[in-house]
Amino acid sequence: MTADRVFLDANILFSVAYGSPGLDRLWELAKKGYCVLFASRYVIEEAKRNLNTPDQLNNLKACLSDVQIVLEVDQTIICPIELPEKDRSVLMAAISAKANYLITGDMLHFGKYFGRSIMGVKVRMARDYVLSKTKP
Numbered sequence: 001m002t003a004d005r006v007f008l009d010a011n012i013l014f015s016v017a018y019g020s021p022g023l024d025r026l027w028e029l030a031k032k033g034y035c036v037l038f039a040s041r042y043v044i045e046e047a048k049r050n051l052n053t054p055d056q057l058n059n060l061k062a063c064l065s066d067v068q069i070v071l072e073v074d075q076t077i078i079c080p081i082e083l084p085e086k087d088r089s090v091l092m093a094a095i096s097a098k099a100n101y102l103i104t105g106d107m108l109h110f111g112k113y114f115g116r117s118i119m120g121v122k123v124r125m126a127r128d129y130v131l132s133k134t135k136p
Contacts, residue, residue: 001033001034003033003034003035003036004034004035004036004100004101004133005035005036005038005097005098005099005100005101006026006030006035006036006037006038006099006100006101006103006129007038007039007040007070007090007093007094007097007099007101007102007103007121008026008037008038008039008043008067008103009043009090009102009103009104009105009106009110010042010043010044010046010047010050010090011047011104011105011106012026012103012104012105012126013039013043013044013047013060013063013064013067014046014047014050014051014060015105016059016060016063017047017051017056017057017059017060017063018051018056018059019056019059022126022127022130023126025126025130025134026103026126026129026130027063027066029130029133029134030066031066034133035101035133036068037066037067037068038067038068038069038070038094038097038099039064039067039068039069039070040069040070040071040072040089040090040093040097041069041072042072042089042090042093043090043093044060044064044069046086047060048060070093070096070097071093071096072089072093073089073092073093073095073096075089077092079091079092080118080119081113081118083109083110084109087106087109087110090102090104091118091121094121095118095119095120095121098120099121100120100121100122101121101122101123101124101129102121102122102123102124103124103125103126103129104123104124104125105125105126110123114128115128
């Protein structure tokens with residue numbers, strides 16, 4: 001079994017640091033070897049900006065110990081789909097990291113792409129990804 005390469009958007013990191021128990025399942029899957037978690041410095045910094053307490057920042061730091069940090073991508077590379085600039089860098093980092101999945105809760109910008117593959121990266125909500133890996 002080859003582990004999935006899963007890129008996490010800032011809203012996933014923010015939510016897990018905030019204490020969303022459902023997202024813990026992603027980390028459980030990673031610990032069991034079903035997936036490898038990735039994030040870019042950009043999404044990490046965006047998540048940090050949205051956290052308010054030292055406990056939340058500590059939770060984020062703990063979660064990041066199981067996440068591989070990837071390099072930012074060259075902003076001159078053209079994004080294959082229409083997205084706001086801040087979201088383009090997220091998708092392009094996922095593509096650059098050779099992720100199989102981009103996990104995001106951003107319905108506004110990524111919603112119409114859920115379930116679709118863009119240059120090899122399937123855009124999914126966390127619950128859909130987790131359910132697909134835990135079904136018998």
